[in-house]
Amino acid sequence: MLMTIGRVLFALLFIFSGASKFFDIGSTAQIIEAKVGIPEFAAAYASQVEAAVGMTPFRLLAFIAAGVELICGLMIAFNFGARFFAFMLVLFVVVTTVYVHDFWNQIGGSERLENIVHVMKNISIIGALLMIIGYRPVPVPTPEPIYHDRVAL
Secondary structure, X not given: OHHHHHHHHHHHHHHHHXXXXXXXXXXXXXXXXXXXXXXHHHHHHHHHHHHHHOOOHHHHHHHHHHHHHHHHHHHHHOOOOHHHHHHHHXXXXXXXXXXXXXXXXXXOOHHHHHHHHHHHHHHHHHHHHHHHHHOOOOOOOOOOOOOOOOOOO
C-alpha cells in the first residue's frame, strides 16, 4: 500500500512537469534552443525535420520532452510497465541534467549555484527511479494444504 502511494506521489512530479511543458511549449523550446543548439553535422538533418513536421527542431524536442515526462509519469503512477518507464526517465533525466543544468560550464554566481542544486535534485530523482526499477515485491508464502488421512469405517 505504501509503495503504491509513494509511487503515485513520485510520478506526480513528472505528470505535472510534462503537462506544464505542454501548456507552455514555446518557452520550453526556447530553453532547449538556448542550451542545446544544433551541431554543424546535424544542420542538414534538422532542416529536413523542420520541413517534414512543420516546426523547428527545438519545438519538436519540447513536445517530445513533455510527452516523455507525461506518459512515463502516468505509466509509473498506474504501475503499467513501471520499471521500463522508470528506466526511460533515468535516461531523460541524465540527458536533461547534462544539457540544461551544466553548472560546470558556468563561471559563478547565483545561476551556477541554482544549477548545482538542480543537479543534486536530479541525482536524487535518478536514485528514486532506480529504486522503482529494482523493486521486487516479496512473495507471500502460501501455506500448503494439510491433508488428514481418514480411515473409512
